[in-house]
Amino acid sequence: MPRPRLTVLSGPSGVGKSTVVAELRRSHPEVWLSVSVTTRKPRPGERHGVEYFFAGNDEFDELVASGELLEWAEFAGNRYGTPRRPVLEKLEAGVPTLLEIDLQGARQVRTTMPDALLVFLAPPSWEELERRLRGRGTEPPEVIARRLDAGRIELAAEKEFDLTIVNTSVKDVCHRLITLLGNSPS
Numbered sequence: 001m002p003r004p005r006l007t008v009l010s011g012p013s014g015v016g017k018s019t020v021v022a023e024l025r026r027s028h029p030e031v032w033l034s035v036s037v038t039t040r041k042p043r044p045g046e047r048h049g050v051e052y053f054f055a056g057n058d059e060f061d062e063l064v065a066s067g068e069l070l071e072w073a074e075f076a077g078n079r080y081g082t083p084r085r086p087v088l089e090k091l092e093a094g095v096p097t098l099l100e101i102d103l104q105g106a107r108q109v110r111t112t113m114p115d116a117l118l119v120f121l122a123p124p125s126w127e128e129l130e131r132r133l134r135g136r137g138t139e140p141p142e143v144i145a146r147r148l149d150a151g152r153i154e155l156a157a158e159k160e161f162d163l164t165i166v167n168t169s170v171k172d173v174c175h176r177l178i179t180l181l182g183n184s185p186s
């Protein structure tokens with residue numbers, strides 16, 4: 001069986017990456033979605049081991065020092081990283097594999113795994129991105145401002161990605177991703 005390509009989904013904070021990933025989990029359980037480690041505190045409803053592995057700073061330091069992360073980055077005051085071993089095991093087993101990570105992480109994957117497909121999720125407009133991020137209601141205004149600053153940088157890097165999908169409809173984005181991952185849409 002040919003080894004499937006690793007697919008990376010990135011895009012500015014609030015564009016809808018987690019929403020797309022949650023819909024994919026529901027509709028396409030055959031796709032494996034990497035669970036990242038983060039030092040961020042859980043949002044209401046987030047479960048350890050499902051949305052993230054929540055870790056303290058010391059634990060995160062150890063993961064970095066022992067080389068257990070495929071990539072990692074600091075984003076808006078917290079650290080996030082992809083556990084290396086499960087990704088390599090899933091790819092080796094022929095399972096379609098998706099990472100949802102920020103621009104800095106995508107750049108690292110581009111360097112270490114040049115065969116990976118890098119997908120940029122873009123908002124229909126800047127105004128809509130702001131509306132989604134503020135409307136989510138999970139961060140205080142100063143954190144939203146940091147995330148929007150990072151979002152400007154992420155949008156300016158769109159050309160580094162292999163392709164862009166505009167998130168107008170979550171279902172359409174999932175359909176497109178499933179086609180890219182090599183599965184039949186449902």
Ligand SMILES: Nc1ncnc2c1ncn2[C@@H]1O[C@H](COP(=O)(O)OP(=O)(O)OP(=O)(O)O)[C@@H](O)[C@H]1O
Nearest residue numbers: 012013014015016017018019132136167168169170
């Ligand atoms: N296609 C869409 N149309 C309208 N609203 C959307 C769409 N996709 C996502 N949203 C909404 O936008 C908000 C932000 O979505 P989400 O949390 O998935 O973004 P994100 O890219 O994962 O953000 P972050 O990087 O900060 O985690 C949520 O309230 C979500 O319901």
Ligand SMILES: Nc1nc2c(ncn2[C@@H]2O[C@H](COP(=O)(O)O)[C@@H](O)[C@H]2O)c(=O)[nH]1
Nearest residue numbers: 036040072073075080081082100101102105
């Ligand atoms: N480089 C990495 N970025 C990651 C990873 N997991 C998530 N993220 C990105 O962080 C921001 C913020 O996420 P949030 O859940 O706090 O809103 C967002 O862009 C995620 O895509 C990771 O393992 N590595």
